[in-house]
Amino acid sequence: MKKRIKYNVMIDSELSFFKGEIERLLIERGVHLDHDEMLKDLAELGCKVDMDAREVKFTKELIDKAVKAVPEKFTLYSPSGQTDLVFPNPEGKFYTRTNTGAPKYLDIKGDTHYAKPEEVEEWFKLTNALENIDFVALPSTSGEYVPGDAVDVYTLEKALKYSAKHIWIQPYESANVKYLIDMSVAAAGGLEELQKKPIVSFIACSVPCLKFTHMDAEIMYQCAKAGIPVQPCSLPTAGANVPVTAQGTAFVACAEVMAMIVMLELLHPGLPVIATPLLFSMDMMTTYTLQANTEITIARSIAMELFENGYNIRAHSYGSGSDSLTLDAQNFIERTSLTDSMALSAASVLGGAGQLETAKTNSPIQLIIDNEIFGIAQRLRRGLDIDAEAINSEEIFACLDQDPSFSYLLSAHTSRHFMNPHRPDMFNRDGVAHFEADGCKTLTDKALDKYHEIMNAEETYVLAADKFAEVEKVLKLAHEALVK
Amino acid sequence: MSKIEKVKVLVETGKSTMVGAAVQEALDAGIQPEEILDGMIASMGVVGEKFSAGKLFVPEMLMAARAMNEGLDVIKPLLESGAPTTIGKAMVGTVKGDLHDIGKNLVVLMMRSVNIEVVDLGINVTAEQFIAGIKEHQPKIVGLSALLTTTMNEQARIIKSFEEAGVRDSIKVLIGGAPITQRWADKIGADGFAADAAGAAAWSKTYLASI
Numbered sequence: 001m002k003k004r005i006k007y008n009v010m011i012d013s014e015l016s017f018f019k020g021e022i023e024r025l026l027i028e029r030g031v032h033l034d035h036d037e038m039l040k041d042l043a044e045l046g047c048k049v050d051m052d053a054r055e056v057k058f059t060k061e062l063i064d065k066a067v068k069a070v071p072e073k074f075t076l077y078s079p080s081g082q083t084d085l086v087f088p089n090p091e092g093k094f095y096t097r098t099n100t101g102a103p104k105y106l107d108i109k110g111d112t113h114y115a116k117p118e119e120v121e122e123w124f125k126l127t128n129a130l131e132n133i134d135f136v137a138l139p140s141t142s143g144e145y146v147p148g149d150a151v152d153v154y155t156l157e158k159a160l161k162y163s164a165k166h167i168w169i170q171p172y173e174s175a176n177v178k179y180l181i182d183m184s185v186a187a188a189g190g191l192e193e194l195q196k197k198p199i200v201s202f203i204a205c206s207v208p209c210l211k212f213t214h215m216d217a218e219i220m221y222q223c224a225k226a227g228i229p230v231q232p233c234s235l236p237t238a239g240a241n242v243p244v245t246a247q248g249t250a251f252v253a254c255a256e257v258m259a260m261i262v263m264l265e266l267l268h269p270g271l272p273v274i275a276t277p278l279l280f281s282m283d284m285m286t287t288y289t290l291q292a293n294t295e296i297t298i299a300r301s302i303a304m305e306l307f308e309n310g311y312n313i314r315a316h317s318y319g320s321g322s323d324s325l326t327l328d329a330q331n332f333i334e335r336t337s338l339t340d341s342m343a344l345s346a347a348s349v350l351g352g353a354g355q356l357e358t359a360k361t362n363s364p365i366q367l368i369i370d371n372e373i374f375g376i377a378q379r380l381r382r383g384l385d386i387d388a389e390a391i392n393s394e395e396i397f398a399c400l401d402q403d404p405s406f407s408y409l410l411s412a413h414t415s416r417h418f419m420n421p422h423r424p425d426m427f428n429r430d431g432v433a434h435f436e437a438d439g440c441k442t443l444t445d446k447a448l449d450k451y452h453e454i455m456n457a458e459e460t461y462v463l464a465a466d467k468f469a470e471v472e473k474v475l476k477l478a479h480e481a482l483v484k
Numbered sequence: 485m486s487k488i489e490k491v492k493v494l495v496e497t498g499k500s501t502m503v504g505a506a507v508q509e510a511l512d513a514g515i516q517p518e519e520i521l522d523g524m525i526a527s528m529g530v531v532g533e534k535f536s537a538g539k540l541f542v543p544e545m546l547m548a549a550r551a552m553n554e555g556l557d558v559i560k561p562l563l564e565s566g567a568p569t570t571i572g573k574a575m576v577g578t579v580k581g582d583l584h585d586i587g588k589n590l591v592v593l594m595m596r597s598v599n600i601e602v603v604d605l606g607i608n609v610t611a612e613q614f615i616a617g618i619k620e621h622q623p624k625i626v627g628l629s630a631l632l633t634t635t636m637n638e639q640a641r642i643i644k645s646f647e648e649a650g651v652r653d654s655i656k657v658l659i660g661g662a663p664i665t666q667r668w669a670d671k672i673g674a675d676g677f678a679a680d681a682a683g684a685a686a687w688s689k690t691y692l693a694s695i
Contacts, residue, residue, distance in 0.1 A: 284542050
């Protein structure tokens, strides 16, 4: 058996070409970086910096040096200590994460509204219980319920208190970055502890093409100084702010992410990073930004190959989600197609669990169903062994089935393997009679049952009181400093 | 095909490199510039209807608009001095704290394609900058774009600033952006909400035609 089923989109010469053009872009064109301190530091490290234009170009030597510094093995830790994420995954599986930044919530009653704080708490209770969700990102609690200037800070407070799993943080303002880091330090029990066992990582994003705002540069700068892992992101939209072709979109996204990785590794050699190109496309009839376009899904696979196969850098992209606003057939077709495509790609992380409406809406029911879909995709990725035991040579060549008393149901081989088939938790696996006796429940009905089961369970993770008290102290300082 | 029909077809099909010459041909044949202008506006009307009916892609609509602008460049100097070639003026910007511009740029393009003059203030625009722009350019419509739940509150602050500066009554405020809804628009006292760039252009065109 191959270690896992994996397909490549690019042939070797295409991968070579792609790498070459990305590096050439960073060498010849460079990037715009709106952060004077960081520009000065990069200049001292050998980058070609134009302080007036706020532009930085890299050399081949620096790119190679930075790539060499990326750690091949690292761990993203969980606050509970129960679900640490070892990279590369020792079993060849992918990790998954929930959607980030969605402002809306589709609750179990079918009402879509701006996310409430109690729904953020609910989200973490659910993710704690779902076995195929590996780490969490922050929903975007509405400015109607928490101060608009500090949405990220107040939402992180909930995440640190309630999430048993690793937390991926998306800041919304430059000034907030320091407080988000300080809150994480408090939750971990000190900076050294956080550096040793990072229970959080950060998102830093580019603005296509090849620009970095002060906020995102500040995220990179502060994380590099503090030794906190970063999953650098690019969010281009094909035809809107990058080339309309999926390939051109992947090109710009990978160049931007590569630029971030180079800068991070120059500032802090050995910093754990996960390349995170998240691609979108603009529909040329409606101008709506789409996540689920087929060509863009292929382009995500290309981006994964570029980093994983081309540079041995762990890579992460959307592996779930839909442009549909509701849990309809379009939603399930789009997200399952995406999950399966990405599961069989080079990706190490599949993101976006629970999202609808092109990542603008979180749905707890969808999250529970995504947990199921990920379970199937994990199984798909592992493939199958072909050997004598697997094909049951022994019993077949022994002609056991010619004995009228023989039954495969009771054979020794079956007793060794009957638990092998993946059995989704919520799918119907029975006939009409039992289906009707159970109340004709659909998948979404069963997901709702599971929702209630999880929400009614008493056992749940909560951050230790002393650490949470320290988090609250930082939150108070953050509120005083940030809320106008 | 008459000379003016030729101009109209070239505008409708987005043949921007050929429209200038066709307009000149029509002028040389004695057709009045106002008639040519009306013809091009009618063509854009057809384009707009096809686009609304889902029969045209956005790039096709924008190419038609570009073709019309090429034609306008030829006849503008010949039109009666001061005669408007657009249906009105709008001013658009992404609000302070927000650096997203895809939606805003699309709104600008779509508004211009329906013959609205647009002043583009760019991104991260403060209330003061909007107010200064209103006083300088005197638009009828001000568009406020916000993509984040953190920056959508800025739309409310800006509208309040307009009231305090005494410019609110001179304009209509149109808001949009990914987290924006009609409910939010109603809550903060905006005059209109557009779910997308085409909607923004259509709303603006309808309003400008009504005044």
